[in-house]
Amino acid sequence: MLHATIWIPFLIAVLVPLTRRVPRLHAGWTVLAIPVALFLYFLMQIQGVRAGEYTLSTIPWMPSLGINITLYLDGLGLLFALLITGMGALVILYSIYYLNKRTESIHHFYIYLLMFMGAMLGVVLSDNLMVLYGFWELTSITSFLLIAFWHRRERSRYGALKSMLITVFGGLAMFAGFNLLYVMSGSYSIREIITQVDGLTGEPLFIPALLLILLGAFTKSAQFPFHIWLPDAMEAPTPVSAYLHSATMVKAGLYLVARLSPVFAGQSEWFWLISIVGLITLLFGSFKAIKQTDLKALLAYSTISQLGLIMCLLGLGSAAAFFPGTEESVLYAMATTAAIFHLINHAVFKGSLFMVVGIIDHETNTRDLRKLGGLISLMPVTFSVALIGAFSMAGLPPFSGFLSKEMFFTALLNIRDLNVLEVKSWLILFPVIAWTASVFTFVYSMILVFKTFTGKLQKEKLDKVPHEAPLGLLLSPVLLVSLAVIFGFFPNLLSHSLIEPAVASVHYGLLPPAETFPVSIHFWHGWTPEIFMTLGVVAVGVILYRGYSRLKFLEREWKGRDSLNRLYDGSLVLMERGSARLTSLYMTGSNRHYLLYIFGFFILALGSALLGAEGITLGMSHYAPLSLYETVVVAVMLLAALAVPFAKSRVNAILFTGAVGYMVTLLFVIFRAPDLALTQMIVETVSVILFLMCFKYLPKLKTVKERSGFRLPNLLIAVGVGLTMTVIALAAMGSSPFPAISEFFLKESYSLAGGKNVVNVILVDFRGFDTLFEIMVLAVASLAIYGLVNLRMEPGVSGRI
Amino acid sequence: MELIMAVAVGILFTVGVYLILSKSLLRIVLGTSLLTHGVHLLLLTMAGLKTGAAPVLGGQAEAYVDPLPQALILTSIVISFGVTAFFFVLAYRAYQTLGTDEMDSLKGEEQ
Numbered sequence: 001m002l003h004a005t006i007w008i009p010f011l012i013a014v015l016v017p018l019t020r021r022v023p024r025l026h027a028g029w030t031v032l033a034i035p036v037a038l039f040l041y042f043l044m045q046i047q048g049v050r051a052g053e054y055t056l057s058t059i060p061w062m063p064s065l066g067i068n069i070t071l072y073l074d075g076l077g078l079l080f081a082l083l084i085t086g087m088g089a090l091v092i093l094y095s096i097y098y099l100n101k102r103t104e105s106i107h108h109f110y111i112y113l114l115m116f117m118g119a120m121l122g123v124v125l126s127d128n129l130m131v132l133y134g135f136w137e138l139t140s141i142t143s144f145l146l147i148a149f150w151h152r153r154e155r156s157r158y159g160a161l162k163s164m165l166i167t168v169f170g171g172l173a174m175f176a177g178f179n180l181l182y183v184m185s186g187s188y189s190i191r192e193i194i195t196q197v198d199g200l201t202g203e204p205l206f207i208p209a210l211l212l213i214l215l216g217a218f219t220k221s222a223q224f225p226f227h228i229w230l231p232d233a234m235e236a237p238t239p240v241s242a243y244l245h246s247a248t249m250v251k252a253g254l255y256l257v258a259r260l261s262p263v264f265a266g267q268s269e270w271f272w273l274i275s276i277v278g279l280i281t282l283l284f285g286s287f288k289a290i291k292q293t294d295l296k297a298l299l300a301y302s303t304i305s306q307l308g309l310i311m312c313l314l315g316l317g318s319a320a321a322f323f324p325g326t327e328e329s330v331l332y333a334m335a336t337t338a339a340i341f342h343l344i345n346h347a348v349f350k351g352s353l354f355m356v357v358g359i360i361d362h363e364t365n366t367r368d369l370r371k372l373g374g375l376i377s378l379m380p381v382t383f384s385v386a387l388i389g390a391f392s393m394a395g396l397p398p399f400s401g402f403l404s405k406e407m408f409f410t411a412l413l414n415i416r417d418l419n420v421l422e423v424k425s426w427l428i429l430f431p432v433i434a435w436t437a438s439v440f441t442f443v444y445s446m447i448l449v450f451k452t453f454t455g456k457l458q459k460e461k462l463d464k465v466p467h468e469a470p471l472g473l474l475l476s477p478v479l480l481v482s483l484a485v486i487f488g489f490f491p492n493l494l495s496h497s498l499i500e501p502a503v504a505s506v507h508y509g510l511l512p513p514a515e516t517f518p519v520s521i522h523f524w525h526g527w528t529p530e531i532f533m534t535l536g537v538v539a540v541g542v543i544l545y546r547g548y549s550r551l552k553f554l555e556r557e558w559k560g561r562d563s564l565n566r567l568y569d570g571s572l573v574l575m576e577r578g579s580a581r582l583t584s585l586y587m588t589g590s591n592r593h594y595l596l597y598i599f600g601f602f603i604l605a606l607g608s609a610l611l612g613a614e615g616i617t618l619g620m621s622h623y624a625p626l627s628l629y630e631t632v633v634v635a636v637m638l639l640a641a642l643a644v645p646f647a648k649s650r651v652n653a654i655l656f657t658g659a660v661g662y663m664v665t666l667l668f669v670i671f672r673a674p675d676l677a678l679t680q681m682i683v684e685t686v687s688v689i690l691f692l693m694c695f696k697y698l699p700k701l702k703t704v705k706e707r708s709g710f711r712l713p714n715l716l717i718a719v720g721v722g723l724t725m726t727v728i729a730l731a732a733m734g735s736s737p738f739p740a741i742s743e744f745f746l747k748e749s750y751s752l753a754g755g756k757n758v759v760n761v762i763l764v765d766f767r768g769f770d771t772l773f774e775i776m777v778l779a780v781a782s783l784a785i786y787g788l789v790n791l792r793m794e795p796g797v798s799g800r801i
Numbered sequence: 802m803e804l805i806m807a808v809a810v811g812i813l814f815t816v817g818v819y820l821i822l823s824k825s826l827l828r829i830v831l832g833t834s835l836l837t838h839g840v841h842l843l844l845l846t847m848a849g850l851k852t853g854a855a856p857v858l859g860g861q862a863e864a865y866v867d868p869l870p871q872a873l874i875l876t877s878i879v880i881s882f883g884v885t886a887f888f889f890v891l892a893y894r895a896y897q898t899l900g901t902d903e904m905d906s907l908k909g910e911e912q
Contacts, residue, residue, distance in 0.1 A: 592822055592823075592824070595821060595822055596822065599818060599822075623802060623803045623804060623850075624802040624803060624849070624850040624851055624852060625802065626802050626805070627802070630802060630805075631805060634805055634806070634809050637809065637813075638809055638812050638813075641812060641813055641816045641835055642812070642816060644816060644820065644831055644835065645816060645819055645820060645823075645828075650827055653827065653828070653831055654831070657831045657834055657835065660813075660835060660838055661834070661838065664838050664841065664842065667842065667845075668845075671845060671850060671866065672852075672853065672854065672855040672856075672866045673845070673855065673866070673871045673874075674855050674857070675871065675875060676845075676871055676874055676875055676878070679875055679878050679879070680841075680878060683878055683879075683882045686882070687834065687882065687885060687886075690886060690889055691830075691889065694889050694890065694892070694893040714819055714822040714823070715819060717818065717822065718814075718815045718816070718817075718818040718819035718822065719815050721814050721815065721818045722811040722812060722813075722814040722815030722816075722818070723811060723815075725810055725811050725814045725839070725843070726807050726808055726810065726811030729806075729807040729810055729811070729843055729846060729847060730803075730804070730807045732847050733803050733807070733846070733847055733849070740848070740867055740869065741869070742867045742868055742869050745868050745869060746856065746858075746865050746868065749858060750858055756857055756858040756859050757856070757857050757858075758856040758857070758858065758865070758868040759856055759868045759871045759872050759875065762868055762869060762872040763872050763875060763876070767872065770872075770876050771876065774876050774879050774880055777879070777880050777883050777884075778879060778880075778882075778883045780883075781883035781884065781886060781887045782883075782886075784887050785886060785887055785890045788887075788890050788891060788894050789890065789894070
């Protein structure tokens with residue numbers, strides 16, 4: 001059954017095009033049933049997971065490689081699965097009213113969306129690292145397709161490519177990290193790796209694996225400095241932004257960190273990297289969000305900042321692993337509780353805010369803050385939704401964001417007491433930075449609501465008269481914000497059903513089996529420092545918002561892009577130009593250059609191998625004796641050969657070459673190879689005639705003085721090749737480890753084959769196959785020559801020569 | 802004798818490679834045929850140049866020279882002849898069509 005939850009979305013994605021046959025029905029209605037059914041199924045699993053009954057189910061895939069599709073449903077997986085299916089249902093409901101079935105290719109949209117949903121469920125339910133990686137990349141690909149849904153826009157394609165490059169880069173790093181884990185533990189199963197953590201921590205590959213996996217998590221979850229793809233992904237249709245880029249895909253990195261926490265928590269690198277990167281992302285994202293004038297860009301930076309907050313909390317929570325089984329561990333594990341609670345809250349309020357922005361875009365045709373204003377009386381319901389969502393985001397009571405923000409402050413204040421890392425005094429920076437970021441969060445939340453809905457309606461800037469959205473569009477965001485209110489007033493609805501099992505998965509094995517983490521979220525917990533911090537946030541935030549237009553450092557980015565994007569664009573251009581330049585540097589198109597490379601490499605490789613090799617002997621002892629006649633023939637041959645490059649006319653060059661051939665014939669005679677001599681003589685004669693015939697038509701050899709810069713490298717390379725060949729020949733002759741097999745041919749030639757000419761017997765009998773294909777070579781060559789001479793493809797030129 | 806042959810092979814290779822690296826198509830073709838001679842002599846030499854009778858049975862010789870490399874060289878001669886003949890005609894046709902045998906002007910057009 002658990003497997004069905006993953007495969008059903010893919011199956012239905014295949015069937016979606018069939019709904020084309022029913023043109024009156026919006027395809028979304030059929031699709032909507034899937035996430036609703038899956039959501040209900042996962043709801044029913046809560047009872048079992050709370051009781052600690054974890055479902056495990058395996059389908060063998062590649063058992064010989066240890067890769068099986070093992071699905072595992074525990075608290076953490078269930079939480080994400082509910083998030084994915086629940087948000088999925090609401091987003092599909094919203095998209096039915098958002099996308100016009102006549103003007104948009106909605107079938108594509110739902111196919112991609114369903115594939116994404118299945119892939120995302122695969123990521124959160126997989127126990128096998130390789131399967132997890134497969135689904136992970138599938139989310140990257142489907143996200144790429146969804147971002148570029150309006151593929152005729154240049155910005156959409158740019159955003160899709162950027163997100164693809166960055167997330168796949170991280171995905172590949174993560175893949176390497178997974179394989180390192182496999183090398184160390186011998187298993188791809190996360191559960192099995194967790195059981196052998198004690199043996200792994202000392203391994204030299206452990207820290208590289210940690211870093212690579214974190215790289216994957218950071219790129220996917222848009223952490224600093226890999227956040228740059230998220231604002232550009234806002235070119236996607238708003239339901240996609242709401243679903244992928246606020247509630248699900250960007251949380252895959254958080255999921256990965258939480259899931260592998262039992263493996264890596266307890267490493268100080270893990271703690272520092274996650275909490276500091278999270279904190280930087282939180283501050284940077286909230287600061288950048290203030291400057292945006294586009295509502296979706298504002299929400300994108302806000303998402304980045306909130307993801308940083310959750311990441312930071314997960315890092316702080318990992319401190320619990322430094323004190324297994326003590327009071328402190330429970331104290332620090334509170335941060336994980338806060339992370340998971342905020343994860344839910346963020347999905348709720350950010351999803352609703354994206355939908356609100358989509359509605360505004362739908363009703364006014366703009367998302368630009370400079371054009372919007374005064375919509376409060378025209379769109380009261382949308383305003384209420386936006387208000388609740390933004391207040392929850394800003395962390396104001398009585399909404400659920402308030403509670404998670406308080407817990408965030410608590411975790412930061414607790415971490416000051418962490419004394420295991422000997423840098424206690426620096427930890428005071430954590431709450432300070434986080435508090436600043438909260439002020440920025442407050443400001444941009446207020447901008448989002450009040451710049452859009454209050455003030456003066458600028459009718460002349462809008463190209464249609466705004467009015468309240470239809471009920472269907474409002475349904476999903478209203479449901480979501482009512483969840484924000486419900487969780488705000490009754491947080492314990494969540495705490496025991498979902499958060500506690502999830503925290504137990506993240507801190508696997510930290511507590512004795514019988515104990516549970518005390519997760520109770522109270523709406524009011526007394527006059528604690530956190531309350532005063534929140535009051536401070538509100539006070540300073542209101543002042544900042546009031547004086548917003550007067551503060552120079554908050555100047556909006558009217559034009560130009562920030563430096564990280566410029567760095568990304570610049571490095572892409574640099575890589576393209578650099579590789580083009582590198583290629584044109586050595587791919588010159590000149591044959592001579594390529595031959596120089598080949599011969600140069602030949603000399604280097606063979607020469608160095610010969611110099612380095614041991615046991616090469618130039619055994620002169622068994623050389624044949626020198627005779628005058630042979631020496632003279634060789635000398636003539638060499639003289640003729642050396643004369644070829646100096647020949648001034650082509651006939652001389654051809655004749656010198658012919659002379660070399662005839663000298664070779666003579667050598668064959670001397671060395672007692674009658675058949676060779678015969679063949680060589682005939683071939684040489686025919687060749688020379690052919691040469692002379694052909695080159696009658698060619699121009700005279702040009703006696704252009706080639707510059708010595710041209711000739712010298714040629715000469716050096718040529719001499720190098722000659723020397724190498726000489727040395728090879730001598731070395732090969734010097735060491736002959738075993739006798740030749742020719743004795744057999746000489747002995748059996750007559751008795752087995754009935755021939756006395758041993759060379760001919762070898763050619764046609766012992767090794768007849770060679771001859772067969774050599775005949776074939778000749779046949780092919782003559783056919784090719786015939787074709788070359790007779791076939792003219794150029795128009796206008798016809799006939800034979 | 803082997804020493805002299807090895808040096809001769811080296812020189813044939815040197816001249817062949819030098820010609821192959823030049824600009825004129827004719828020189829390149831000549832270079833390849835010199836290289837081929839070098840290879841054949843190398844094959845013959847590496848099998849040993851010990852004196853003995855030609856590998857034709859019948860005469861009552863004490864020893865024969867190695868017949869196997871001779872068979873290999875014979876095959877190689879024929880193949881290289883086929884390839885060289887093709888190469889000639891190709892060069893000829895290239896000249897006929899393009900009007901040049903300069904390697905540098907035989908480059909493809911710049912994209």
